Amino acid sequence: MRQATLAELAEHGYQGLTVENVAARSGVHKTTVYRRWTGVEGLIADALELAAEEPWPVPDTGTIEGDLRELARMVRRGMDPTATAFVAAGMQDEAAARALNGFYTARHAQSAVIVRRAVERGELPAGTDAEEVVRATVAPVYYRLFIAHERVEEKDADRAAATALAAARAGVL
Amino acid sequence: MRQATLAELAEHGYQGLTVENVAARSGVHKTTVYRRWTGVEGLIADALELAAEEPWPVPDTGTIEGDLRELARMVRRGMDPTATAFVAAGMQDEAAARALNGFYTARHAQSAVIVRRAVERGELPAGTDAEEVVRATVAPVYYRLFIAHERVEEKDADRAAATALAAARAGVL
Missing domain, CATH: 1.10.10.60 (Homeodomain-like)
Known part of the structure; x- marks a missing residue:
């Protein structure tokens, strides 16, 4: 089904x-x-519940810079009609919104390993909020697509990743 | 009408x-x-066209830190049922998406003065992309609300502003 x-x-x-x-x-x-x-x-x-349980290729490039950039690029590339339909459903239906919340909660938790590895490697300060770094990395891509209805180029994804990284390095996240 | x-x-x-x-x-x-x-x-x-033309109280607190924080907080506070209905319309209808694009283009341009003043005061590097700082400031608030369907507290708005500021100071934006 x-x-x-x-x-x-x-x-x-x-x-x-x-x-x-x-x-x-x-x-x-x-x-x-x-x-x-x-x-x-x-x-x-x-x-959406099944999608949340699916294994997901969390980037592991060896550096936090590479991992966050790949994460933002994956979000950009993954925006096919099905993904767009899910986001639209969440705006129109309470049950879909709850399901999307569960889906993104799972994705944030899965992606958090990127940040934990970076803290272990000494690239980011201990105590960095891993899920906040993930949110900051992907939010500008979603904002352009679904709120401002702007084009999203690869450089926009890269800039979003660089923004999250600069904030994490500065100890803001 | x-x-x-x-x-x-x-x-x-x-x-x-x-x-x-x-x-x-x-x-x-x-x-x-x-x-x-x-x-x-x-x-x-x-x-939406009329809303885009409306005067809008762009923050002017005297510091870039205060201005970006107030901008993020205004977005959070402004999310009433009408604003939510506009965002939903953009996801369901091509004409509404185009109108929203025009609305946000105008808002980004109006808000850019915050960054230009900061550059003049020497708070941010010359050449900072003002509209990218604005996008980075508001995107996490919209992401929580309309994509991940998470609560947005004032501290979340403040963290979004601090993220954008750290990135701008680092010369990433």
Whole structure:
């Protein structure tokens, strides 16, 4: 069911997602979908929960500079129609917002190892808030895409990573 | 018509915005609204264009530290149901996205004076990209609210401002 939900999201976006289409694509009757997932919100939440549990290639380049840059670039590259549909769903539906919160909480925790390794290597001050460094690294990419609706070039991702790194080095995060 | 659009957005959000309700609230016939604004997207774009032209109290505390902190706090405080409805509209509709891009382009340009004054006072390096400092200051607040669906406390706004300032001082922006 999750694959069908993701495929429908990629094709039609959140606004075009219907239980009927997901059921048809996965070859089950729509009453089965309603019984188990209750509706579109349940399908979205389920797909996001599974996405949060997926292994994710956390960058490990050997330096904090390289790792944060790769993290910001991955976020930029990963913004396909499905990811965009998830973000839009979170703005329109309380259940999707809760599911997205769980997804990003998991991603922040997974990415925090980047910062812990840098502290161990002596690149960043002990006591640096790892998840705040992650937020600062990715936030400008999301801001351009979903709030200001600006283009995001690779140099914009790199600048976001450099911003987070400068703040972490200065002991601000 | 703009006041009626803003009032409807505040009450019902973007998904509840209809030409019928805006027309009824402003006391005109709905065909008049359709003729001049073509639909919900036109009403949103019109309201955003007017919002972009509005004078906006750009902080002027005397220090770059104080100005950026106040800017981040203003963004946090300003997130009322109408502002949230605008952000949601941008994720669902191409015309609203273009209008939001125009709105944020204007806000970035208006806020850039904060950075130019700091450069004149010798607080930041000459050549600092003023609009990038503004983006870095506000992005983490928007990221928490609309992407990760996390709470935003005043200390989170302050940390975003401190992050942007550290990066600007380091010559990264």
